[in-house]
Amino acid sequence: MMNPAQFVAQVRTEASKVVWPSRKEAGMTTLMVFVMAILVAIFFFLVDQLLSFAIDLLLTL
Known part of the structure; x- marks a missing residue:
């Protein structure tokens, strides 16, 4: 069983390995x-309109 101090130490070690994106990279990714x-x-709007048109055309025959 791991004690809380060991757990926190392992979490800090793993968190220090995280590579965060720069502000520019985060902005570009968001954009x-x-x-x-x-x-x-x-x-999907265009596909929906096309299918709607096709179904209306078939139902009016």
Whole structure:
């Protein structure tokens, strides 16, 4: 069984190994996430409109 002091020491050791992104890298990553989310939303909107049009066309025959 590990005592709390050993656990905290191991957590600190592991946390010191973490490499954090720079402010510029974090900003670029955030921007890319927003851009991709917008592009995916537009894509699915267009697919939805196309399928809706096709179903309306089939139902009016």
